Amino acid sequence: MANDTPSNGRPPRNSPTGADLDVAAVRDKYARERDKRVRAEGTDQFNFAEGRYAHFDDDPWAGPPAPREPVAAEFDLLIIGAGLGGLITAITALDAGIEDFRMVDITADFGGTWYWNRYPGIRCDVESYIYLPYLERTGHMPTERYVRGDEILGYCQTLAKQFGLYDKALFQTKVEAVEWDGEASRWNVVTNRGDRLAPRFLVTQSGIFSRPQLPGIPGIEDFEGKIFHSSRWDYEYTGGDLHGGMSNLADKRVGIVGTGATGLQVVPELARDAGSLTVFQRTPTAVNVRDNGPTDREWFESQPAGWQRAREVSFNQIGNGENVDCPIEDGWARFFYTLIDAVERLPEDRRTDIEAVAAAQEQADFGYNEVLRERVDNTVRDAEKAALLKAYYRTLCKRPGFSDDYLPAFDQDNVTLVDVSTGIERITPGGVQVDGTEYELDCLVFATGFELGTTWVHQAGYDIRGRGGRALSDKWARGLRTYHGLFSEGFPNVFFLGLTQTGTTISVPHMLQEQATHLTFVIAHALANGVSQVEATEAAEAAWQETIGAVNEARRPFQEACTPGYFNAEGKPNDRRSAIGSGIFFPSTQFFTDWESWRQAGEFEGLVLR
Ligand code: NDP
Secondary structure, three states, X not given: OOOOOOOOOOOOOOOOOOOOOOHHHHHHHHHHHHHHHOOOOHHHHEEOOOHHHHHHHOOOOOOOOOOOOOOEEEEEEEEEOOOHHHHHHHHHHHXXXXXXXXXXXXXXXXXXXXXXXXXXXXXXXXXXXXXXXXHHHHOOOOOEOOOEHHHHHHHHHHHHHHOOOHHHXXXXXXXXXXXXXXXXXXXXXXXXXXOEEEXXXXXXOOOOOOOEOEEOOOOOOOOOOEEEEHHHOOHHHHOOEOOEOOHHHOOOEEEEEOOOHHHHHHHHHHHHHOOEEEEEEOOOOOEEOOOOOEOOHHHHXXXXXXXXHHHHHHHHHHHOOOOOXXXXXXXXXXXXXXXXXXXXXXXXXXXXXXXXHHHHHHHHHHHHHHHHHHHHHHHOOOHHHHHHHOOOOOHHHOOOEEOOOHHHHOOOOOEEEEEOOOOOOEEOOOEEEEOOEEEEOOEEEEOOOEOOOOOHHHHHOOOEEOHHHOXXXXXXXXXXXXXXXXXXXXXXXXXXXXXXXXXXXXXXXXXXXXHHHHHHHHHHHHHHOOOOOEEEOHHXXXXXXXXXXXXXXXXXXXXXXXXXXXXXXOOOOOOOOOOOOOOOEOOHHHHHHHHHHHHHHOOOOOEEEO
């Protein structure tokens, strides 16, 4: 593989260039691989917690809730969701002097995604030194560069304790109805515990990696063995915990469907502990080096004040194509520098030519993936398996994979890899049938992702009735309509957190901090100045749709060429129903700077303050 060197006086980064590849042939190969996997139903191919699997909406990590009196109270702010989004919003609110707030979550503790997901091998694939917020304030030193899920869950609880949030939280409480009372300028929120909460402001989110998604495979209701979703791991059945030790599986024939970011972490654990493991793979994930290791205390303690924010910002900058020195040298950085270096190799006058940049980055991306395919050959001894494990799609079509133990697991004698690129025929009472062959199983694990392709209201599990009783499910039936991703016309005093029409970041807590800073600024201003209602104007929202639409249009050719996944609404990028489908704003560096200028201007442009 040719590894050319970028210019600009930097030390060589040795980024792949793809210069020796036949671009047309690679494109053609990618298109053929995509076409095998595209399904006419798009996102509708999936099922959710229904029928036999309705219990996937239940919480396996907590017993029935302890009885409590319903709460009837008025206060300034209600935060729905006690994951990282809720925690960051709460801490940001406290920093701004907003103390009169409550939090509510269906879970029994803080943690959100990290509360639900406790599968064996779970880790964050973003460096803990930026992913875990407020390290400089809590003094916590992550044990490793990429920490396990239980450390993140524990850290969420540490944050809640340190900032006094337990007293403000109502757990095991499901929001059922949310209605705007224009006269009182308050939201009326009703829960399944009989609470009547009346906050002036509401921060909410649909929660992104919490509700299990199941494949719509014929016969899925018929399997007579053990079946569960990765985010509802049944340790009672498997034994062990997220660190492994699933001794009950020693004599079991286990199957797994799903080889995405979760599958990558689960497979090595099952391969080690199960009698046999059959991996049903529709699309292989491109897997780069992980290179995890313990934190060097001396290094950690020598970091100057403000280091975490600086690290987070520069990581986001390279993710947005800005050629800055980022202290993070990992798989993410190597990939982004591959794209950055591709642009730097262009003559200076062509670096702003969109088509030239796209072509250079495409070729470099092909080169980057060729290196990963070579890595498969160099790692997996079984040539047939190696051929199946090679990924043929552009890197950002799916969540990039990083692992040092995933590929080697396939060389174990007890591991079978089954290609289901055109689909699994059916699930039978005894196992999984593919092309006429039945694979008999005792246990089937679905690492098939989360409900992300449905509407915001479907994912949230409750509707919101705004001004004049208008339902959010109506307004957003065909996708989000927001101003800056946070505000929506007709829905005063509510802020939408998460993957809305906003600036996104690889390290999700960074995005959440920017969102929390922005919305808290608005709430603090309203509370201090007797403003009872804050709402986006129709004109601002319409203009924002045009901005988002233009970004989506520019990205469409890339998304259409991508293999299906939740990033492109399962191969149908025009399906705008979901939050992801209806637009993510890039580049987020610019977006965050614009937000800062907006706050500094202090004019609340695009909002009506009543
Ligand atoms: P994904 O949606 O990424 O992957 C689902 C997997 O299930 C894919 O391999 C998919 O195949 C497969 N699948 C779905 N339906 C079928 C079917 N009918 N037959 C065969 N295979 C099927 O879910 P994950 O849980 O892996 O990850 C979701 C997200 O969670 C990630 O993208 C990431 O953002 C986050 N995550 C983050 C982690 C972290 O470290 N920060 C760790 C784990 C997850 P196909 O690709 O063909 O659709």
